[in-house]
Amino acid sequence: MASGKVCFLATLCSLLILSTFIGDAQSARCCLGYTNRRLPCKPLLGYTIQNINRSCDIPTVIFHLRGRFVCADPSSIHTQRLTKCLDARLERNNRITANRT
Amino acid sequence: MDNFQEDTSNQSYLDYNDTDFDYDLIGPCSPQNNHSVQLVVGPYVHSIICILGLVGNSLVIVTYALYKRTKSMTDVYLLNVAVADLLFVASLPFIVYNELSAWSMGPVACKLLRGSYSVNLYSGMLLLACISTDRYVAIVQVRRSFRLRSLAYSRLICAAVWALAGLLSLPSFYFYSWYQPSHSRDAFIDEKHSNSTAGAEYVCEFRFRYTTEAHTTKVALPSMQLAVGFFLPLLVMVFCYSAIVGKLLRARNFQRHKAVRVVLAVVAVFVVCQLPYNLTLLYDTASMFRLQSCEGADVLQAAKTVTQTLAYLHCCLNPVLYAFVGVKFRNHFRRIVQDLCCLGKRYIRPRRFSRVTSEIYVSSRRSVDGSSENGSSFTM
Numbered sequence A: 001m002a003s004g005k006v007c008f009l010a011t012l013c014s015l016l017i018l019s020t021f022i023g024d025a026q027s028a029r030c031c032l033g034y035t036n037r038r039l040p041c042k043p044l045l046g047y048t049i050q051n052i053n054r055s056c057d058i059p060t061v062i063f064h065l066r067g068r069f070v071c072a073d074p075s076s077i078h079t080q081r082l083t084k085c086l087d088a089r090l091e092r093n094n095r096i097t098a099n100r101t
Numbered sequence B: 001m002d003n004f005q006e007d008t009s010n011q012s013y014l015d016y017n018d019t020d021f022d023y024d025l026i027g028p029c030s031p032q033n034n035h036s037v038q039l040v041v042g043p044y045v046h047s048i049i050c051i052l053g054l055v056g057n058s059l060v061i062v063t064y065a066l067y068k069r070t071k072s073m074t075d076v077y078l079l080n081v082a083v084a085d086l087l088f089v090a091s092l093p094f095i096v097y098n099e100l101s102a103w104s105m106g107p108v109a110c111k112l113l114r115g116s117y118s119v120n121l122y123s124g125m126l127l128l129a130c131i132s133t134d135r136y137v138a139i140v141q142v143r144r145s146f147r148l149r150s151l152a153y154s155r156l157i158c159a160a161v162w163a164l165a166g167l168l169s170l171p172s173f174y175f176y177s178w179y180q181p182s183h184s185r186d187a188f189i190d191e192k193h194s195n196s197t198a199g200a201e202y203v204c205e206f207r208f209r210y211t212t213e214a215h216t217t218k219v220a221l222p223s224m225q226l227a228v229g230f231f232l233p234l235l236v237m238v239f240c241y242s243a244i245v246g247k248l249l250r251a252r253n254f255q256r257h258k259a260v261r262v263v264l265a266v267v268a269v270f271v272v273c274q275l276p277y278n279l280t281l282l283y284d285t286a287s288m289f290r291l292q293s294c295e296g297a298d299v300l301q302a303a304k305t306v307t308q309t310l311a312y313l314h315c316c317l318n319p320v321l322y323a324f325v326g327v328k329f330r331n332h333f334r335r336i337v338q339d340l341c342c343l344g345k346r347y348i349r350p351r352r353f354s355r356v357t358s359e360i361y362v363s364s365r366r367s368v369d370g371s372s373e374n375g376s377s378f379t380m
Helices: A002-021 A077-100 B018-022 B035-066 B073-100 B106-139 B142-148 B151-175 B191-197 B211-250 B256-286 B294-324 B327-347 B355-369
Strands: A046-050 A060-065 A068-072 B176-179 B185-188 B203-206
Touching (some): A046 A077, A060 A077, B035 B073, B035 B294, B073 B106, B073 B151, B106 B151, B106 B211, B106 B294, B151 B211, B211 B256, B256 B294
Antiparallel strands (some): A060 A068, B176 B203
């Protein structure tokens, strides 16, 4: 009887330890740090703003490069310049496509 | 400003050096990729907790509902704890299923499950504090106990506890939402790139309208859970039980050592199950808006998951620690088992006896024989 209890507790403990390797389903891909390096505008394809109103806790501007995303500090002047540059490019692109059609 | 302008010819970005660039760029943290382990082990651990909790707490509720007619103040508390724990473990499989299946049960289930989780957490914890206070009044403040320990009084306190738990859970009902975790604003040069981030999976997480609101609520809700759902019950329990142990050690009663052991077990299980999770939650809340590395966040997330599982285990141990430890309760429970066996004898022909029922019968016979150990139970 006692050995049965011990066995049961041991199983429970080992399962608990095994569950260490469980990462809770991380709900969303969030930026948790900022890139210090200054990116040029040229290779950027677009950007996304991550604010704290949803599951992420760090306000970030996410720049899209070919095949990857880069987190940047939204309060830095350089980041603001880059988003302006991208906005201008986006607008020009839209005008071109509008003229074509 | 001009040096950022450039022509949009597609060739332009091909000539910059990719390898030079790769270094020290920080991207969004990707979800951990040991999803397979989670899929295999997670459900097993949680189903064990769920089954143990369902069986233990339903036995408590059935025993009270069918057999214990004369209800004392303690009985009312124990019954309420069992109900809170039962609701908690009953919602657990749904939460686990939804976490694994991208919240496929939809927005109503999201709000209901998150909200009821919060209600049951608060009510369970506060009721444990009530039980310790009740025992304190009964043992240490004996003179006042006749006035303070009445049935109507305990029902009123339980109603107040559930109301308070509901009130504290209103923000959870309100702010948890079911949505696709896309970001608030996207700007893309190509349409085809914009599709790459739009995940089809839903989440059930906080969603706020304003940044200030998000900032306050994201800190306030876990802080309230820590304060009311852990530190307040812990303080009450430590105060009440240390006074009880002090009184018991001074008393000359042959049962006192057993009672002290029960008290120590109750407090130890509470601390062992709840302290790790609440410390992790405290650290998580304190470092919420700080920059961190993806590895650090993964470790913290794993710690939260494991300690939370340990905290869930508390629900399965409560029936043993509070109800089955009492001699009176065990006697009532024995009567149920005996009656079930009699029913089984009457309605099931002997050859169709399943092994399980015969085992229960044998064990009940044994326990009836050993029921001469009588005396005051700790739960009175």
